[in-house]
Amino acid sequence: MAWLGVLYIGSLVLLFITAFWSTDPFTSKVIPGFTLENFREILTVPAYQQTALRTVGIALAVTALCALLALPLGLYMAKIASPRMRAVLAIGITLPLWAGYLVKVFSWRITFMTGGPLDWLLTPLGLNGPGYGTAALVVTLSYLWFPYMAVPVYAAFRQIPDNLFDASADLGAKGWTTVRTVALPLLKPAFIAGSIFTFSLSLGDYIAAQFVGGTTQVIGTVIASNINLNPPLAAAFATVPVVVVVAYLFLARKSGALQQL
Amino acid sequence: MKFTKVLPLAALTTLSLALTGCGESTPASSSASSGIQVPDLPAATEVGEGEGQVNIVAWAGFVEDGSTNPDADWVSAFEKETGCQVNRKVGATSDEMVQLMRTGEYDLVSASGDASLRLIAGGDVAPINTELVPNFGNVVEGLKGQVYDTLNGKSYGVPIGRGANVLMYNTEEVAEAPDSWAPTWEEDSAYKGAVMAYDSPIYIADAALYLMATQPELGITNPYALDQEQLAAAVELLKQQNGIVGEYWNDALKAVSSISSGTAQMGTGWQVIVNLAQADGGKVESVLPKEGATGWSDTWMISAKSKNPNCAYQWMDWASSPEVNAKIAQNFGMAPANSLACEGSTKNEEHCESFHATDEEYYKNVWMWTTPVEQCIDGRTDVTCTNYQEWTKAWTEVKG
Numbered sequence: 215m216a217w218l219g220v221l222y223i224g225s226l227v228l229l230f231i232t233a234f235w236s237t238d239p240f241t242s243k244v245i246p247g248f249t250l251e252n253f254r255e256i257l258t259v260p261a262y263q264q265t266a267l268r269t270v271g272i273a274l275a276v277t278a279l280c281a282l283l284a285l286p287l288g289l290y291m292a293k294i295a296s297p298r299m300r301a302v303l304a305i306g307i308t309l310p311l312w313a314g315y316l317v318k319v320f321s322w323r324i325t326f327m328t329g330g331p332l333d334w335l336l337t338p339l340g341l342n343g344p345g346y347g348t349a350a351l352v353v354t355l356s357y358l359w360f361p362y363m364a365v366p367v368y369a370a371f372r373q374i375p376d377n378l379f380d381a382s383a384d385l386g387a388k389g390w391t392t393v394r395t396v397a398l399p400l401l402k403p404a405f406i407a408g409s410i411f412t413f414s415l416s417l418g419d420y421i422a423a424q425f426v427g428g429t430t431q432v433i434g435t436v437i438a439s440n441i442n443l444n445p446p447l448a449a450a451f452a453t454v455p456v457v458v459v460v461a462y463l464f465l466a467r468k469s470g471a472l473q474q475l
Numbered sequence: 476m477k478f479t480k481v482l483p484l485a486a487l488t489t490l491s492l493a494l495t496g497c498g499e500s501t502p503a504s505s506s507a508s509s510g511i512q513v514p515d516l517p518a519a520t521e522v523g524e525g526e527g528q529v530n531i532v533a534w535a536g537f538v539e540d541g542s543t544n545p546d547a548d549w550v551s552a553f554e555k556e557t558g559c560q561v562n563r564k565v566g567a568t569s570d571e572m573v574q575l576m577r578t579g580e581y582d583l584v585s586a587s588g589d590a591s592l593r594l595i596a597g598g599d600v601a602p603i604n605t606e607l608v609p610n611f612g613n614v615v616e617g618l619k620g621q622v623y624d625t626l627n628g629k630s631y632g633v634p635i636g637r638g639a640n641v642l643m644y645n646t647e648e649v650a651e652a653p654d655s656w657a658p659t660w661e662e663d664s665a666y667k668g669a670v671m672a673y674d675s676p677i678y679i680a681d682a683a684l685y686l687m688a689t690q691p692e693l694g695i696t697n698p699y700a701l702d703q704e705q706l707a708a709a710v711e712l713l714k715q716q717n718g719i720v721g722e723y724w725n726d727a728l729k730a731v732s733s734i735s736s737g738t739a740q741m742g743t744g745w746q747v748i749v750n751l752a753q754a755d756g757g758k759v760e761s762v763l764p765k766e767g768a769t770g771w772s773d774t775w776m777i778s779a780k781s782k783n784p785n786c787a788y789q790w791m792d793w794a795s796s797p798e799v800n801a802k803i804a805q806n807f808g809m810a811p812a813n814s815l816a817c818e819g820s821t822k823n824e825e826h827c828e829s830f831h832a833t834d835e836e837y838y839k840n841v842w843m844w845t846t847p848v849e850q851c852i853d854g855r856t857d858v859t860c861t862n863y864q865e866w867t868k869a870w871t872e873v874k875g
Contacts, residue, residue: 239864240848241597242573261872323729328669328738345668346722346738425729428722431874442570443676443867 226456233450242443252450262436266454269433272352273416277409279356280363284408285401287364289393292371293379307364310357315421322354323425346428354426355416362415363408370404371397406466413462417455513626514598516779522607522788528560529786532575533585534773535727536747536807537635538563547806549799557793559786568675568725569844576600582781583790585635587771588623589677589844593863595624595631600776602629607788610795615814617835622852623845624774632774633791634812636804638830639770639841640673640681641761643744645737656685656764659742660716667719671733671742674723676863676870677844680769681743682709682716684842688766697853698769699845706861706869713873723874727751734759746830747808767840773809801826 234248256262291303310318323346325331332343344350374397382392420434427435433455440448531538538561541548550561564581566572569590576584576599586594594600605611614634624632644653648669658664659672660682672678683698686708695705721739724730730748733739735757744761752759775791777784793799797815801823804811810832811817817827831837845852851860861869 237864238597239862240846241593242570242864243577243597255868259868259872261875264875265871323732327732327736329736424725429717429720429874431871436871439570439674439871440867442568442574444864 229449229452232446233453235446235449237444237446244445252447255447256451256454261431262451265431265433265436268348268430269417269455270458272348272355272432273413275352276355276359276416277363277412279352280360280412281367281405281409283356283360284364284367284405285393288367288371288401289397291368292374293376304368307361307368311361315358318358319354319422319425322350322357322422326350326426346426348427348430350426350428351423351430351432354422355419356412358419358422359412359415362411363405366404366408367401370401374400402469406469410463410466414455414459417458513596514779516598516601518602518604518629519607519777519784519788520604523785525557525559525786525789526783527558527786528562529583529783529790530562530564530581531583531585531790532564532566532572532581533583534587534807535565537585537773537803539806544806547802549794549802553790553793553799557786557789559783559789561790569677570675573597573599576776576778579778579780582778582783582787584776584778585773586624586632586776587773587844588621589771589846589863591623591632591774591776592846592848594776595626598779600631601779601781602631603633603777603791605630605633608633608792608795610792610797610800610813613795613797613813613815615810615812615833617838618772618812621772621843623772623843624776632776633795635773635775635794635800636807636809636812637770637772637838637841637843638746638807638809639763639768639838640743641746641749641768642741642764643671643734643749643759643761644741645734645739646758646760648737648740652760652762653741654762654765656681656766659719660685660712662715662718664719666740669721669738669740670716670719671730671739671744672716672720672723673743674725676866677769678743679706679709679713679866679869679873680842680844680847682712684769685766686712697851698842699847700851700853700855700860701847702851702855702858702860706865710869710873714875717873717875731755731757745808750808763837763840767842769844770838770841771844772812804830804832 232244233252234250236245236247236249236251237243238245287303291300295303326343326346328345330343336343378396379392382396387395418434420432420438423430423432423435433451437448437452440451538550539547540550540561554560564575566575569587572584572586573590573593575581576594577597584594584600611633618634618637624630642653642656642659649666658666659670664670673681680698683695683701683705686693687695687698690708693705693708695701701709722733724733727745727748730744731751734742734744734748735752735755746761749759749761775794777787777791781787794803795813797813797819800811800813801816804816805822805826810827810830814833817823817832827833847861847863847866849859849862851858
């Protein structure tokens with residue numbers, strides 16, 4: 215346990231210490247010392263602020279999209295589908311987890327390609343695919359992290375007794391009203407638990423952005439491009455997602471969702 | 476007009492003046508003390524018994540043992556002949572290569588000009604005793620003693636080859652062969668949203684190069700020597716370009732898929748990307764536009780902490796031999812450094828013809844990647860130029 219603490223917290227502390235160092239402008243070698251220059255840089259230069267805000271926005275959009283898709287799927291799997299269909303869907307959801315990350319990202323890259331599968335589907339409708347950019351990035355990330363949202367939501371749906379739905383129907387509620395007033399309050403912890411995954415994983419991703427993001431710059435890509443040239447600046451910028459995720463976890467804890475994990 | 480011969484000399488003089496570190500005794504030298512100090516490291520004196528292995532950081536396609544492509548194999552014979560097992564690590568970018576060399580785990584690197592100065596000044600690579608590399612003598616004229624691998628009269632690199640960052644275009648999307656970089660920079664480009672740009676701070680030099688041709692009043696004479704104002708102008712142009720760029724690439728294979736599929740219709744690239752795309756049946760061509768281009772010249776450099784110097788020297792000489800140098804150059808799609816690699820077969824002659832290997836006129840229009848430093852390497856002494864760190868920060872701003 216102590217070792218775990220040292221490994222986890224220790225590396226974060228080291229990262230944080232590095233953020234106060236500087237680099238030799240010519241050889242780009244790291245010079246230990248103490249300077250607030252890196253933090254001043256990321257807090258005052260608009261490019262860093264825009265990148266941070268954009269990344270948080272993308273992470274929230276991914277989380278919302280995953281939640282929207284997980285709700286009907288969880289409902290169907292837990293309450294409507296036959297046991298056999300349920301097994302098929304459960305395998306279907308978790309199957310992408312077995313595929314390599316790069317394979318998945320690259321297949322989305324091909325999907326969004328000009329004249330690729332998506333364009334081919336949309337052309338008869340007189341539409342064009344969005345091409346590489348923020349929209350493609352949100353879709354790709356949602357696909358990557360969807361299982362982390364779908365599984366807890368489905369599990370929570372299974373735990374809701376059927377007679378609650380019957381009671382709700384007896385009292386005259388239509389299907390959607392039942393979901394809204396009975397199921398959603400009971401599912402809230404599961405959604406929050408899933409959102410911790412989708413949100414923090416999206417916040418830290420940089421490879422998907424390079425493959426399908428087009429010109430989109432996110433926190434991860436800025437860190438990746440600075441890690442070789444200016445490690446202290448990369449470290450300073452890496453504290454941004456750490457702070458955001460800690461704040462997110464704090465809010466989640468207050469809602470009591472973490473007991474579900 | 477570029478002073479190919481004069482420039483390195485001028486730059487060397489400026490650098491060496493700065494390196495002496497005594498500003499008061501050097502007349503009219505730049506007042507900016509950059510703190511560049513080149514560690515005085517010894518070069519090897521002899522090549523002894525091989526250590527049994529050599530660890531190399533290289534660009535994809537430089538160190539091939541037949542596993543990627545059965546036709547590309549010049550490692551197996553080397554291993555058999557010398558008993559040195561070759562362990563290759565592919566570096567994706569110059570910046571990554573610098574970082575990998577700093578770990579001290581590698582003996583050799585195929586460094587481009589934008590990495591070499593950093594490695595030399597950082598004390599990461601040692602000077603090379605060229606007498607121990609017999610094939611060094613046949614290097615083509617334009618690659619001898621370049622500013623990016625020679626300091627204080629010491630050679631730090633054994634040239635491998637050179638190439639230009641050409642303008643690639645998809646012939647299905649681009650009706651007429653372009654002769655200028657303009658469509659990749661101008662706001663009203665016909666290829667808006669489908670332009671491909673290189674994802675690295677060194678790409679700022681491409682903007683500077685275009686400004687040299689289109690805005691002479693800025694006074695840029697070397698795309699790697701930009702003062703604050705000139706850098707700001709280049710950044711301005713890059714931000715404008717950001718609006719028409721569909722994608723920034725830093726991975727050659729990604730670039731191949733974009734330009735072949737027409738997702739990118741034109742943009743900066745390497746000949747090797749064009750070759751790979753054409754091999755896959757992609758309708759891709761390349762040109763060297765009238766404004767000239769940036770380029771790169773790669774050299775083998777040996778780590779100052781090399782644990783296997785004997786095998787490393789054997790590799791450098793092996794890779795510089797006419798046969799192997801020709802293979803590397805033809806596999807990667809660049810001009811070989813060894814002039815004899817252009818002889819001996821029709822294939823070699825044709826390759827050198829298409830890559831202008833011995834055509835110094837052609838390379839007069841190609842500005843080789845050089846690490847930007849505070850001393851202006853165009854010879855100006857009244858201003859301080861921007862260094863690579865400033866370029867890096869500017870690059871983040873460009874992408875916004």
